[in-house]
Amino acid sequence: MIANDERVVLVDTGFRAETGLRRGRAMLRCPIDSLSLCGFDVRQVRDVILTHLHYDHAGNMGRFDAAHFHLQRREIEFVTSAMMSSTNPNLGGSVEASDIHTLLDLIFAGRVNILDGYATLAPGIELQRIGGHTPGQQLVRVRTARGWVVLANDTCHYEKNLADRHPVSAFVDLREMIAGFDTIMRLADGDMSRIIPGHDPIVMRRFPSPRPSLNDIVVRVDLPPLHIAP
Template identity: 50%
Template sequence: MTGASDTYELFAIKYARRDGWRSDNFIGGDDDHSSAMPLDYYVWVARNSERAVLIDTGFNAEVAAKRGRGVLRCPIDSLRLVGIDPDSVSDAVITHLHYDHVGNFTLLPSARFHLQEPEMHFATGRHMKNAHFAHHYEPDDVAAMVKMNFAQRVVMHDGPAELAPGIQLQPVGGHTPGLQIVRVKTARGWVVVASDASHFYDNIEKRRPFSNACDVCKMLDAFDTVYLLADSKQHVIPGHDPQVLERYPAPTRELEGIVARLDVAPISHAE
């Protein structure tokens, strides 16, 4: 564990998976209609000797069953795989309020939750009457976030913010109006957890936005912001790409295919 107060170990933890096709994952589809392109679901956690900060909290088994998703493990209990007690998590960043990024609040009794205010406005506003948008939100999770706000457990941000030394929040919008990315200082430099600013490496590297976008122009602008804040293209972590677990080493052999160390150099990357 790193001892510097502004430098972190950073992990991606896979908790669920969904099968899919290349044509599902780009606006306008893809000329290759027959190639599989599955989607992994992750949470991320940054840790040093002073704090543990979770990035997104994932869905639970009930939501998985409702939506036909195959949950592999509880995303919060999975923190124990890297030696983190969920009770020790001081802060949790909610990149946005889509069902697969928010939930399981009761399993984080000590955490404050960090959210961009425009995301809360959108999730509780007039556009939820439109099924295209509402489908991606779980009303119970949104309501729980409102209740936690009344309980003084939500930090609402309206713009860039420093959560702690070495952890920066940057709103980008695009996928949702209040989507935020997270910039984390590690031993190898500044890593950007892009979340759904880029679901896959191919979205940002080929400038082909994911099929679910609230504002396509802002999603394209978000690609530029991600690259601006990351030390290099190899410091960008997409939100749902199975390749993350192939490009980065696991902490132990037993965790291969489940957890990736993002604070160390990739073991492979696409040219």
């Protein structure tokens, strides 16, 4: 979630409970229902950035009646290609057909902003295609009080992917993924503490919670880290 006095922007929409059940992933907390924990209503969300269209990032699109969606052209082309007939987790195996049906309905409704490479969504919110993990994977760069913060998402699942230049286990293009690591570092001004990996539990320990009742549920990555792990 990215928010200031003017706008509320959501980055990715998580997976749906029924999808998780079928794929053996328990839903501990619905991310959309949890917006209210942070004082937001889904109707306030006018912009949703989809970093890519894997099922764990692109469920629940239908719950945002007031929103426009922002994603890369190459991601849309990928999830509507013959590659989706493969159950390999790098290809169709990580994409839910019903999510793509929802996306196509949104495109026909004129509610999808289709991007090519770099884009500025609003002052201080930049999108950059990185590729590698999926063809149209994009990261989000946000200007905060502590400087630029890069929501790296699945361009690096874990911090060690980036630190060790070790590729994420799922990818469609290794060359793009490896080259992307350098781009991520550059966009974060070389400061690892400003890079938020997509699946790394260290994020929940490193950054402060907005209030004690939200401990282990919500953290503010716009604030300085509590500590830097070795």
